Amino acid sequence: xxxxxxxxxxxxxxxxxxxxxxxxxxxxxxxxxxxxxxxxxxxxxxxxxxxxxxxxxxxxxxxxxxxxxxxxxxxxxxxxxxxxxxxxxxxxxxxxxxxxxxxxxxxxxxxxxxxxxxxxxxxxxxxxxxxxxxxxxxxxxxxxxxxxxxxxxxxxxxxxxxxxxxxxxxxxxxxxxxxxxxxxxxxxxxxxxxxxxxxxxxxxxxxxxxxxxxxxxxxxxxxxxxxxxxxxxxxxxxxxxxxxxxxxxxxxxxxxxxxxxxxxxxxxxxxxxxxxxxxxxxxxxxxxxxxxxxxxxxxxxxxxxxxxxxxxxxxxxxxxxxxxxxxxxxxxxxxxxxxxxxxxxxxxxxxxxxxxxxxxxxxxxxxxxxxxxxxxxxxxxxx
Amino acid sequence: xxxxxxxxxxxxxxxxxxxxxxxxxxxxxxxxxxxxxxxxxxxxxxxxxxxxxxxxxxxxxxxxxxxxxxxxxxxxxxxxxxxxxxxxxxxxxxxxxxxxxxxxxxxxxxxxxxxxxxxxxxxxxxxxxxxxxxxxxxxxxxxxxxxxxxxxxxxxxxxxxxxxxxxxxxxxxxxxxxxxxxxxxxxxxxxxxxxxxxxxxxxxxxxxxxxxxxxxxxxxxxxxxxxxxxxxxxxxxxxxxxxxxxxxxxxxxxxxxxxxxxxxxxxxxxxxxxxxxxxxxxxxxxxxxxxxxxxxxxxxxxxxxxxxxxxxxxxxxxxxxxxxxxxxxxxxxxxxxxxxxxxxxxxxxxxxxxxxxxxxxxxxxxxxxxxxxxxxxxxxxxx
Numbered sequence: 043x044x045x046x047x048x049x050x051x052x053x054x055x056x057x058x059x060x061x062x063x064x065x066x067x068x069x070x071x072x073x074x075x076x077x078x079x080x081x082x083x084x085x086x087x088x089x090x091x092x093x094x095x096x097x098x099x100x101x102x103x104x105x106x107x108x109x110x111x112x113x114x115x116x117x118x119x120x121x122x123x124x125x126x127x128x129x130x131x132x133x134x135x136x137x138x139x140x141x142x143x144x145x146x147x148x149x150x151x152x153x154x155x156x157x158x159x160x161x162x163x164x165x166x167x168x169x170x171x172x173x174x175x176x177x178x179x180x181x182x183x184x185x186x187x188x189x190x191x192x193x194x195x196x197x198x199x200x201x202x203x204x205x206x207x208x209x210x211x212x213x214x215x216x217x218x219x220x221x222x223x224x225x226x227x228x229x230x231x232x233x234x235x236x237x238x239x240x241x242x243x244x245x246x247x248x249x250x251x252x253x254x255x256x257x258x259x260x261x262x263x264x265x266x267x268x269x270x271x272x273x274x275x276x277x278x279x280x281x282x283x284x285x286x287x288x289x290x291x292x293x294x295x296x297x298x299x300x301x302x303x304x305x306x307x308x309x310x311x312x313x314x315x316x317x318x319x320x321x322x323x324x325x326x327x328x329x330x331x332x333x334x335x336x337x338x339x340x341x342x343x344x345x346x347x348x349x350x351x352x353x354x355x356x357x358x359x360x361x362x363x364x365x366x367x368x369x370x371x372x373x374x375x376x377x378x379x380x381x382x383x384x385x386x387x388x389x390x391x392x393x394x395x396x397x398x399x400x401x402x403x404x405x406x407x408x409x410x411x412x413x414x415x416x417x418x419x420x421x422x423x424x425x
Numbered sequence: 426x427x428x429x430x431x432x433x434x435x436x437x438x439x440x441x442x443x444x445x446x447x448x449x450x451x452x453x454x455x456x457x458x459x460x461x462x463x464x465x466x467x468x469x470x471x472x473x474x475x476x477x478x479x480x481x482x483x484x485x486x487x488x489x490x491x492x493x494x495x496x497x498x499x500x501x502x503x504x505x506x507x508x509x510x511x512x513x514x515x516x517x518x519x520x521x522x523x524x525x526x527x528x529x530x531x532x533x534x535x536x537x538x539x540x541x542x543x544x545x546x547x548x549x550x551x552x553x554x555x556x557x558x559x560x561x562x563x564x565x566x567x568x569x570x571x572x573x574x575x576x577x578x579x580x581x582x583x584x585x586x587x588x589x590x591x592x593x594x595x596x597x598x599x600x601x602x603x604x605x606x607x608x609x610x611x612x613x614x615x616x617x618x619x620x621x622x623x624x625x626x627x628x629x630x631x632x633x634x635x636x637x638x639x640x641x642x643x644x645x646x647x648x649x650x651x652x653x654x655x656x657x658x659x660x661x662x663x664x665x666x667x668x669x670x671x672x673x674x675x676x677x678x679x680x681x682x683x684x685x686x687x688x689x690x691x692x693x694x695x696x697x698x699x700x701x702x703x704x705x706x707x708x709x710x711x712x713x714x715x716x717x718x719x720x721x722x723x724x725x726x727x728x729x730x731x732x733x734x735x736x737x738x739x740x741x742x743x744x745x746x747x748x749x750x751x752x753x754x755x756x757x758x759x760x761x762x763x764x765x766x767x768x769x770x771x772x773x774x775x776x777x778x779x780x781x782x783x784x785x786x787x788x789x790x791x792x793x794x795x796x797x798x799x800x801x802x803x804x805x806x807x808x
Contacts, residue, residue: 046450053451053668064669065448068436068622069429070747101486101624103664106647140646233665239451241484241624241667261643263523264489281486282616284624285436286447286669364453 047363049393051183051211051339051380053233053240056290060237063293064286071285077277079292084274086295087244090213090236090303091228093220095246098270099291101284104210104231107243109137110265111206111227115175115251117259118142122175123203125161128152129184129369134177134208141260146173152185152372153341155334162197174254175204181212184369186330186341186378188216192223204254210234213244214298215310215338215382226251232287235306235338237294237383241287310337312424313381313390320394320417324401324408329376338382341368343375345406350377353400360403361396387421430746432776434566434594434722434763436616436623439673443620446676447669454668460660462675467657469678470627473596473619473686474611476603478629481653482674484667487593487614490626492520493648494589494610498558498634500642501525505558506586508544511535512567512752517560517591524643529556535568535755536724538717545580557637558587564595567752569713569724569761571599575606587637593617596627597681598693598721598765609634615670618689618721620677620766624670693720695807696764696773703777703800707784707791712759721765724751726758728789733760736783743786744779770804 048055069075080099087097100106116122121144124135131149138145148164150156156178165173176198181188191207198205204226209218213228215235220228226248233240247255247267255267269280298306314337318328321342329341344350350367354377357363368376379393394417398410431438452458463482470480483489499505504527507518514532521528531547533539539561548556559581564571574590581588587609592601596611598618603611609631616623630638630650638650652663681689697720701711704725712724727733733750737760740746751759762776777800781793 046452048451048453050453053454053665056451061448061450065444067429067444068431068439068616070431070433070749071436071623072749073741073747101484101667102489102647103484103666105664106485109647137646141644231665233451233668239667239669240454240665241670261524263520264485264492281488282436282614282623283486284484284622284667284670285616286622287624287667358456364456366453366455 045362047361047392049363049365049379049381051366051378051382054237054380054383055385056237056239057294057297057384059297060290060293064290066289068285071283072278076285080279080283080288081277083288083291083295090298091220091246092218092222093246095220095248096271096274097244097246098267098274099242099244099283100265100270101241102243103240104229104243105133106265107229107231107245108134108208110243110245110267111229112138112141112143113260113262113265114258114267115204115206115227115254116141116143117257119144120174121146121172122177123148123164123173125156125176125178126150127154127156127179127185127187127189128182130182130208130210131179134179138177153187153329154331155187155189158193158197161194165197165201168201171202173201173203175206177206178208180207180209180218181216181336181338183211183339184372186328186336186339187334188212188336189334191218191225195224198224204251211338211382215306217307220246232291235383236291237297238287238290241284242291310382312421313385313387314338314340316417316420317379317381317390317394319420320390320413321397323416324394324398324410324413339378339380341376341378344377345401348401348404348406350374353377353404356403357396357400360400363393363396390417428745430744430775432746432748432762432764434749434761434765437620437763437766438768439620439622440677440680440767442680443673443676447673449672451668454666455661459668463662463666463671464660466671466674466678473681474603474629475601475605476629478603478631479654479657480627480629481650481657482625482627482666483648483653484624485626486623487612487626488516489648490612490614490628491517491591493626493628493650494612495521495524495526496643496645496648497641497650498587498589498610498637499524499526500640502527503557504529504555505560506531506547506556508539508559508561509533510537510539510562510568510570510572511565513565513591513593514562517562521560536570536712537714538570538572541576541580544577548580548584551584554585556584556586558589560589561591563590563592563601564599564719564721566594566722567755569711569719569722570717571595571719572717574601574608578607581607587634594721594765598689600690603629615674618766619674620680621670621673624667625674693765695804696768696770697721697723699800699803700762700764700773700777702803703773703796704780706799707777707781707793707796722761722763724759724761727760728784731784731787731789733757736760736787739786740779740783743783746776746779773800
């Protein structure tokens with residue numbers, strides 16, 4: 043028996059329809075059939091981004107999309123304010139520094155959300171508008187924290203900075219109103235809530251973002267937004283697109299709109315709540331505060347005396363369930379469980395059970411019955 | 426009836442085993458199973474590159490791989506000698522210029538191969554070793570010309586320049602002895618002779634190439650070779666890999682080694698010869714000279730009075746066979762037929778027939794019978 047259960051914060055499980063769509067024979071990327079598919083997915087994906095802005099799709103990992111945003115929007119020496127609450131916030135800052143931006147980082151405690159007041163004070167102080175961009179992570183995959191991006195709208199109301207959001211592990215699972223909240227650039231990847239394999243990065247750019255693109259002085263070729271947009275108008279891409287993943291995207295968009303975005307957002311909130319309440323009953327402590335808990339990934343403090351790597355290995359060996367470990371300084375203290383994309387109530391129950399059983403075998407007296415009962419109550423009451 | 430026949434110079438048709446391998450459920454990219462697969466394909470692919478050098482695999486198009494080579498190997502102001510015989514040679518040069526390299530271009534007539542004597546003279550003149558790299562296309566997809574890369578070894582014997590080869594439309598179909606011919610960097614893509622969908626770029630780097638990487642001053646993050654190598658040692662990638670395409674690569678490598686590289690090279694030479702001789706009998710003229718004809722793609726001069734775009738549309742409409750048009754200044758004069766990767770004798774016969782039938786309907790008296798008979802003779806005699 044080899045049935046596996048993927049509970050990582052990406053890559054995530056993929057619906058059968060999507061898997062099969064990706065095994066269709068190749069077609070030419072300059073032909074009519076592909077143009078139709080690419081034009082339609084590029085239009086339809088705007089709904090998931092909740093935007094009227096252009097959305098560009100490149101073959102690449104999400105990190106490639108973050109790099110693309112930096113090299114297209116800025117010039118060396120440009121000041122950006124980086125708001126970080128964990129590994130992926132820091133990574134975005136590292137990329138900006140690598141391309142010689144002047145990065146001012148405000149890093150908040152891992153496991154917490156950003157403090158809006160501190161950001162507001164910094165922005166208000168910048169009377170001359172030196173800050174060209176505010177860079178922030180929507181959902182910090184390394185800590186399971188969701189930042190409230192909507193709250194930044196007021197803070198930036200009288201400031202000219204671009205708002206750039208890393209939504210790799212949130213877009214399509216968590217409400218992100220790109221246009222309503224005034225977000226200029228949103229970057230995501232295919233392997234999270236979009237229910238696809240990794241290999242695509244998708245980026246929306248506002249008209250204000252396009253103005254910045256015109257001024258950008260960082261050399262770029264593969265990630266060139268202007269070239270991509272000029273091709274998109276013709277239903278094409280500058281270089282060969284990842285055709286099989288585009289086939290998959292067409293199919294996953296069908297599933298997304300069939301369920302409805304609002305239903306998807308509610309489902310993720312409900313499932314994450316059931317999971318959190320469940321693990322608390324088991325005697326475990328979530329790493330992130332309740333009020334900023336991510337709907338897509340839950341980080342859990344591992345009880346004293348248990349090694350996270352051993353726990354994960356045991357869970358993989360016994361139940362073939364893959365969960366993630368902590369990154370960098372959290373390596374020895376947390377585990378992370380993904381519940382995004384193609385995931386439903388039963389997956390939460392089975393994950394609680396497998397986690398509880400594994401902990402029990404490692405000598406931690408997990409109250410599995412209470413955990414499942416509690417999750418069941420949450421799912422029943424609000425589901 | 427919707428059965429399609431893909432005769433483009435990429436993307437190419439994909440074996441059923443490979444298509445099905447790519448529809449397997451996702452697995453974690455930091456887990457044991459993926460590490461094993463990634464380590465083994467990264468080793469096995471070296472055979473196709475005919476190298477002992479490291480081969481790095483990134484999610485991205487082939488053009489991304491060309492950019493990766495430039496930003497990892499050079500610094501702004503570095504002089505490179507670009508040898509171009511067409512669109513893709515020029516593109517590689519454009520990328521180098523975009524990243525502020527000092528590009529000296531020697532462009533040869535489109536449809537011809539490079540003139541070794543001219544290259545030799547330029548290299549011999551560079552006594553001070555100012556030229557840091559020689560950049561050349563193995564198989565120029567835009568003209569159907571194969572450059573003899575082996576001949577550059579002697580030319581560069583007493584020169585320190587890196588030899589960088591774009592082998593996007595040749596690797597795995599045409600003999601390219603990376604180590605024996607002293608090639609420092611080879612770049613390819615997944616969607617050609619490797620019989621996969623687009624979405625992966627693969628790059629080999631020699632020890633001398635790695636020395637250059639150490640000195641490179643161009644900013645890079647996503648394409649960082651050093652980071653990729655440090656991860657490869659652990660069977661990993663710095664950022665999320667295109668897992669489904671890696672599954673496909675594992676399968677296509679099986680097929681490649683089952684047939685044997687030498688047999689694959691012979692097959693491509695035979696099929697291209699049969700195709701060329703066939704179209705000549707039909708009254709058509711190949712764009713490239715016989716002695717430098719590409720084994721993977723044949724460019725054909727379109728007879729006077731026939732518009733290439735109409736021909737292609739008719740062929741697609743009537744036979745659902747996709748062939749490519751000319752690029753840039755060749756747009757109105759040539760068509761291009763791909764015969765690489767998953768292609769065999771019967772595909773050559775059927776392509777000749779469909780092309781002949783289409784031409785006939787457009788008023789060109791193509792001698793289909795002679796063409797097929799001639800191809801048959803070539804296939805019978807040498808096959």
